[in-house]
Amino acid sequence: MTYRAAFNQKGYKYIHIEDGSNQLYHLDDDPLEKNPYQDVNSHQEAKSLQISIDNFLERTLIRRPVTWLRKDVDIKDDKLAKRLRGLGYLE
Numbered sequence: 001m002t003y004r005a006a007f008n009q010k011g012y013k014y015i016h017i018e019d020g021s022n023q024l025y026h027l028d029d030d031p032l033e034k035n036p037y038q039d040v041n042s043h044q045e046a047k048s049l050q051i052s053i054d055n056f057l058e059r060t061l062i063r064r065p066v067t068w069l070r071k072d073v074d075i076k077d078d079k080l081a082k083r084l085r086g087l088g089y090l091e
Contacts (some may be wrong), residue, residue, distance in 0.1 A: 004058065004089055007049045012041075014049030015088070021048065033087075 003018040013033065017022040023036040024046045029066045075081040075090070084090045 007053045007054050007056070009049055009052065010045070012045045012049060014046055014053070016050060022050075024049070054091050 004015055006013060006015045008014075008027070013027055013030045015025075017023070022040050023033075024043055025033045025036055027033075027081060030055045035044070037043055043077040068089060075084065
């Protein structure tokens with residue numbers, strides 16, 4: 001499973017994807033997230049949002065339980081799993 005993290009700010013949504021294929025959406029113009037910016041890594045909002053994600057992850061990873069592993073996540077709600085898969089958070 002590919003790790004992803006998302007952050008919303010000032011009408012933008014930035015999705016950091018482990019493999020580097022990050023996505024940036026302007027939610028006012030694209031509320032359904034169908035048309036990501038093409039050159040996301042050079043966009044100033046993407047840089048700002050990536051810093052926010054990095055700061056958040058740094059703070060939360062320090063506090064996570066030692067036993068927590070991403071592979072342990074099991075979503076039993078089929079409707080929720082389908083929605084998360086449709087948004088790209090699950091494969």
